Amino acid sequence: MDYAANLAMTLPEVVLGLGAVALMLVSAWGGPGSTRVVSWAAVAVLFGAAIALTGPAGSGGVAFDGLYRADAFSTFAKILIYIATAVAVLMAPGFFQRTSGDDLRPEYPVLLLLSAAGMGMMVSAADLLTLYVGLELQSLSAYVLASFMRRDARSAEAGLKYFVLGALASGILLYGISLVYGFSGTTQFDGIADVYGAGRSMGLLFGLVFIFAGIAFKMSAVPFHMWTPDVYEGAPTPVTAFFASAPKVAAIGLGIRVAIEAMGPALDQWRQIVIFAALASILLGAVAAIGQSNIKRLLAYSSINNVGFALIGLAAGTPEGVAGVLTYLAIYVAMTLGSFLVVLQMRDADGQPVESIVSLSGMSRTRPALAAAMAMFMFSLAGIPPLFGFYAKFAVFDAAVKAGLFPLAAVGIAASTIGAYYYLRVVKTMYFDEPAPAFVKGDEGPLQGGLIAVAAVIVSPLGYLTIPLLGAWSIAAARALF
Amino acid sequence: MLAIPAIAAVACLFLSANAARWTALIATFIDLALGIVLWTQFDIGGPQWQFVEQGVRLGFFGWDLGIDGFALLLIMLSVFLMPICIGASWRSVTNRVPEYMAAFLLTEVLMIGTFAAQDLFLFYLFFEAGLIPMYLIIGIWGGANRIYASYKFFLYTLLGSLLMLVAMLYMAGTAGTSSIPALQAYDFPADVQTWLWLAFFASFAVKMPMWPVHTWLPDAHVQAPTAGSVILAGVLLKLGGYGFLRFSLPMFPEASGQLTWLIFALSAVAVIYTSLVALVQADMKKLIAYSSVAHMAIVTIGLFAFNRQGIEGAMVMMLSHGLVSGALFLCVGVIYDRLHTREIARYGGLSINMPRYAILFLFFTMASIGLPGTSGFVAEFLALMGAYQISTWTALLCTTGIILGAAYMLYLYRRIAYGEITSDEVRGMSDLSTRELWLLAPIAAVVLWMGVYPESFMAPMRKDVAVLLQRIDRATPVSDSRPTAGNPAAAAAQAPEHHETPGEAH
Numbered sequence: 001m002d003y004a005a006n007l008a009m010t011l012p013e014v015v016l017g018l019g020a021v022a023l024m025l026v027s028a029w030g031g032p033g034s035t036r037v038v039s040w041a042a043v044a045v046l047f048g049a050a051i052a053l054t055g056p057a058g059s060g061g062v063a064f065d066g067l068y069r070a071d072a073f074s075t076f077a078k079i080l081i082y083i084a085t086a087v088a089v090l091m092a093p094g095f096f097q098r099t100s101g102d103d104l105r106p107e108y109p110v111l112l113l114l115s116a117a118g119m120g121m122m123v124s125a126a127d128l129l130t131l132y133v134g135l136e137l138q139s140l141s142a143y144v145l146a147s148f149m150r151r152d153a154r155s156a157e158a159g160l161k162y163f164v165l166g167a168l169a170s171g172i173l174l175y176g177i178s179l180v181y182g183f184s185g186t187t188q189f190d191g192i193a194d195v196y197g198a199g200r201s202m203g204l205l206f207g208l209v210f211i212f213a214g215i216a217f218k219m220s221a222v223p224f225h226m227w228t229p230d231v232y233e234g235a236p237t238p239v240t241a242f243f244a245s246a247p248k249v250a251a252i253g254l255g256i257r258v259a260i261e262a263m264g265p266a267l268d269q270w271r272q273i274v275i276f277a278a279l280a281s282i283l284l285g286a287v288a289a290i291g292q293s294n295i296k297r298l299l300a301y302s303s304i305n306n307v308g309f310a311l312i313g314l315a316a317g318t319p320e321g322v323a324g325v326l327t328y329l330a331i332y333v334a335m336t337l338g339s340f341l342v343v344l345q346m347r348d349a350d351g352q353p354v355e356s357i358v359s360l361s362g363m364s365r366t367r368p369a370l371a372a373a374m375a376m377f378m379f380s381l382a383g384i385p386p387l388f389g390f391y392a393k394f395a396v397f398d399a400a401v402k403a404g405l406f407p408l409a410a411v412g413i414a415a416s417t418i419g420a421y422y423y424l425r426v427v428k429t430m431y432f433d434e435p436a437p438a439f440v441k442g443d444e445g446p447l448q449g450g451l452i453a454v455a456a457v458i459v460s461p462l463g464y465l466t467i468p469l470l471g472a473w474s475i476a477a478a479r480a481l482f
Numbered sequence: 483m484l485a486i487p488a489i490a491a492v493a494c495l496f497l498s499a500n501a502a503r504w505t506a507l508i509a510t511f512i513d514l515a516l517g518i519v520l521w522t523q524f525d526i527g528g529p530q531w532q533f534v535e536q537g538v539r540l541g542f543f544g545w546d547l548g549i550d551g552f553a554l555l556l557i558m559l560s561v562f563l564m565p566i567c568i569g570a571s572w573r574s575v576t577n578r579v580p581e582y583m584a585a586f587l588l589t590e591v592l593m594i595g596t597f598a599a600q601d602l603f604l605f606y607l608f609f610e611a612g613l614i615p616m617y618l619i620i621g622i623w624g625g626a627n628r629i630y631a632s633y634k635f636f637l638y639t640l641l642g643s644l645l646m647l648v649a650m651l652y653m654a655g656t657a658g659t660s661s662i663p664a665l666q667a668y669d670f671p672a673d674v675q676t677w678l679w680l681a682f683f684a685s686f687a688v689k690m691p692m693w694p695v696h697t698w699l700p701d702a703h704v705q706a707p708t709a710g711s712v713i714l715a716g717v718l719l720k721l722g723g724y725g726f727l728r729f730s731l732p733m734f735p736e737a738s739g740q741l742t743w744l745i746f747a748l749s750a751v752a753v754i755y756t757s758l759v760a761l762v763q764a765d766m767k768k769l770i771a772y773s774s775v776a777h778m779a780i781v782t783i784g785l786f787a788f789n790r791q792g793i794e795g796a797m798v799m800m801l802s803h804g805l806v807s808g809a810l811f812l813c814v815g816v817i818y819d820r821l822h823t824r825e826i827a828r829y830g831g832l833s834i835n836m837p838r839y840a841i842l843f844l845f846f847t848m849a850s851i852g853l854p855g856t857s858g859f860v861a862e863f864l865a866l867m868g869a870y871q872i873s874t875w876t877a878l879l880c881t882t883g884i885i886l887g888a889a890y891m892l893y894l895y896r897r898i899a900y901g902e903i904t905s906d907e908v909r910g911m912s913d914l915s916t917r918e919l920w921l922l923a924p925i926a927a928v929v930l931w932m933g934v935y936p937e938s939f940m941a942p943m944r945k946d947v948a949v950l951l952q953r954i955d956r957a958t959p960v961s962d963s964r965p966t967a968g969n970p971a972a973a974a975a976q977a978p979e980h981h982e983t984p985g986e987a988h
Contacts (some may be wrong), residue, residue, distance in 0.1 A: 084572055108674060128838070231535040364581075365578075379614060384610060384611070384613065384614060384640070385606065385607040385610045385611045386607050386608075386611040390607070390610075392653075394603075394647075397647070397648065397651060398651050400657070401651040401652050401655060402651075402655045406652070409648050409651070410645070412639065413645065413647065413648055414644065414645070416644065417637055417640050417641045417644060420636070420637065420640055421637060424617070424633065424636060424637075427617075428621060428629060428632075428633075431618060431621060431622055432621045432622060432628070432632075434631055452546070
């Protein structure tokens, strides 16, 4: 295969990489004044990368001698990643405008672009080395983003914490990779799958456990979730929204790829790990969220909880299960970005952001439309029909039941009642409690309101109309792996 | 029929308080008119499923609607009570009226949808979605302890129905279809049936509610606004009974047969225990809520009697209870609006200064007890007669419940309406206004109609009962009261309680 064909297949990453470099130059010369231009240019670059997916990059097959794979699965995940990243770019200006001291600098969209390129590599990885490089590119951008508000102690703490723990996880992952390479003699997923199919050895098993531990850290599944609430609380809210959406999609997509493509024959081994991580995430995410008083921490535990549900689909280990996970992720991204967009609207009279749940009190009277949207996101995250979040849970549980995992489905579903409690608490605060001082309206124009409205429409019952499309697309994406 | 309240609900959100009231009232009346048209068009004795409407399939579920006799009657109940609910909250709800009306209309859509759904998952969708507006109604417009009550209501019912969802997923996966009529004809293996039955039971028993998972009901009733209580008692509780009728019995006949003992035991406990609890209540709404639990227990007994009388009786009981307890809650609401307390001890002697109110209240009290000539009598008589053929003991125990029911209802009435007026505030209460009279009078008329000529209500479901009986016939549990013909002595020896049956039968 000639070089041009390889490049055509990796076009989205090429577009993102070149775009990021060019925009970095613009921001270096343009200074802080160029933020607005760079932001919109970044959105355009993301859009361009999405367009590039329609070419050979969408279904081209293997590139660079088996290092990189472009198939329907990676396309699905990449589209989600690009959308989430674009929203993260767009929601930032309103937030930074109002926080004292730190303005939004043009590095922000550039870092997001680099992170998106890394995430694209992750979901396209067909080799342990591509996997690692993509993961590190994404993570390094994320560490910087977490501490983006340099003068804010919490933000700096979040960045440092994320970095130290992330480095540890990378080490664990790398150790697993070296074990697998040592015992199988290859880093390519296909070759590893053959070795796993041929027989078992202790080294391979250890490698598998370490690799899953490293990936579980990135997707913040229990028991590797400890960093999540702190980082989510400390990081600037748009960055938190980004962390809760795109990197989750990438990490789970990567997990699926490794589990199915590289370790498919060892299903019985990793299924135990995935089931444990799923149930532990659901339970811990639900129970620990109850005591939270900060909305960002609450949403952090909610994201842990949601990862658990997504993993239930992976535990099924079937194409339906993987399709369920993809559907779940698509809907989850809409719900979680919507919730964070509402959180961004929470500002006190001075324009400073507030994050306590109590300050939402009585929002249904002061800002009825915003409260209604938030209530929809909360009910949807809790998985109550007729909102679209129900279909997400339905898809993964359906797959689990069809794969014969009844106890898993039953326990998971029972635990979602616990989760419903804290989502309900937010609704209760907004609707039943006496009004707190109203949030001041932002002046960032109709953009944020429009984004909230779009997210609300997606999670509303109208979302069901997309099921034929979403279902067909996700199953096609899932079949690409098997 | 679904579209009208849905559109009206959205419209209400953008209107002022008064306009929202009128919009809601008109929308519910249109739906009532459509319901009457539906009833007159319904072909009694025709095909089992009528007005079938098949829409798009969206991945896992299809928009399949259609009704049989059971569904028709329950839809009628819903559309009949709805304008009354709106009327009941005309003056008593003053804050956030547009949202309130929207929530009610949404509830109506979801209830009708639940009864008309022909697809397993569509049913679940409507069934479960009903929680959201009810949660908001209790939580926003409820009494002092409303938040606790709304949580309890929401989480109890959610946990139950989620287990049902797992069972539904399994059923659809195994049978390869999620259409309810197709599943009703599908035979699951007997051991699987037991598990599926238990999962459905978890949901419907909470919704019903059966003892011992009934505790959410008194809290929810007490805290909900009057119209919320009416719709909760009138229609939402019926979802449980409807679920047993639509799913548990026809889809898992063997399991139903095997587990009848469980239903009978829980129901018998419920009838006696909750009746006793009702006797000592100091709060009017709580008392009526406990009486609801007792009445719903008679419904479950009738349903699991596996014979025509039992099932028809249970069905009439559901309709009758929907009307009567709804009316009783309205009666409570009427005096609550005047004195703002539900404490029984604060009232007394209302028959002196509120004669019209006293008469209607007496009528509904009698209907609740099951006085002949009212719908309650028809229902209790049929349900218990059906149960008697299966289990004399259960019938015996439940009949004591009726006596206890008379005790607590009459005791309530005596304390409220008779005696001397003791306080000035009670003396100052005015009699029913025209609006309130118009709320209660139609219910009274229908209750009488159902009591005197129940045939109108039994005809539409007769054929469905026959179909159901044919389906569950093979699993009918052995009766404990009927000696085998030609071998009476042996049968009597096997069934020790046999000797008391002749006396009871007449």
